[in-house]
Amino acid sequence: xxxxxxxxxxxxxxxxxxxxxxxxxxxxxxxxxxxxxxxxxxxxxxxxxxxxxxxxxxxxxxxxxxxxxxxxxxxxxxxxxxxxxxxxxxxxxxxxxxxxxxxxxxxxxxxxxxxxxxxxxxxxxxxxxxxxxxxxxxxxxxxxxxxxxxxxxxxxxxxxxxxxxxxxxxxxxxxxxxxxxxxxxxxxxxxxxxxxxxxxxxxx
Numbered sequence: 001x002x003x004x005x006x007x008x009x010x011x012x013x014x015x016x017x018x019x020x021x022x023x024x025x026x027x028x029x030x031x032x033x034x035x036x037x038x039x040x041x042x043x044x045x046x047x048x049x050x051x052x053x054x055x056x057x058x059x060x061x062x063x064x065x066x067x068x069x070x071x072x073x074x075x076x077x078x079x080x081x082x083x084x085x086x087x088x089x090x091x092x093x094x095x096x097x098x099x100x101x102x103x104x105x106x107x108x109x110x111x112x113x114x115x116x117x118x119x120x121x122x123x124x125x126x127x128x129x130x131x132x133x134x135x136x137x138x139x140x141x142x143x144x145x146x147x148x149x150x151x152x153x154x155x156x157x158x159x160x161x162x163x164x165x166x167x168x169x170x171x172x173x174x175x176x177x178x179x180x181x182x183x184x185x186x187x188x189x190x191x192x193x194x195x196x197x198x199x200x201x202x203x204x
Contacts, residue, residue: 004095005093006097006103008038008052008053012036022183025124059104066165068164087180111153121143124186
């Protein structure tokens with residue numbers, strides 16, 4: 001069967017997304033547009049069509065000051081991401097998920113081995129139209145804290161990963177996926193990521 005994924009017409013988003021990077025404030029109009037205009041469409045029709053933005057819940061997992069750093073193998077579905085480093089856990093939202101957080105919880109269960117489900121905290125939106133992958137995706141960025149609890153990669157044929165210090169992540173900057181590089185830039189730029197809230201249901 002054809003894979004269906006959640007996507008929103010670019011024209012339905014305020015200003016057609018005239019910005020690049022992580023947007024932390026003023027995101028409600030974008031979330032409202034996703035809630036009202038997004039629909040499930042065949043992924044094959046969207047992968048190279050920048051008139052649509054596929055919605056990706058994108059989780060940055062922390063353990064105190066360390067970030068969960070992963071490397072993609074050549075077994076992943078998207079060859080454009082092979083052997084790249086990432087600090088984001090996430091993927092497409094499909095009809096069985098119900099909403100963005102449903103998709104994020106499923107991706108967590110599929111990609112991560114852990115005896116807990118973290119509390120997800122939405123921190124902003126992520127956009128990059130300069131990159132061919134980013135041009136057809138829009139990230140909804142979340143943070144969560146492992147708080148010392150054990151975390152491991154489930155899909156070891158596709159990924160490897162462990163917690164790393166910010167300096168260790170910086171050392172991999174040249175190999176980071178574009179989205180992860182933009183997240184790292186935002187983490188290092190003032191002001192601090194404040195004024196966000198934990199979320200457990202709904203569009204997130």
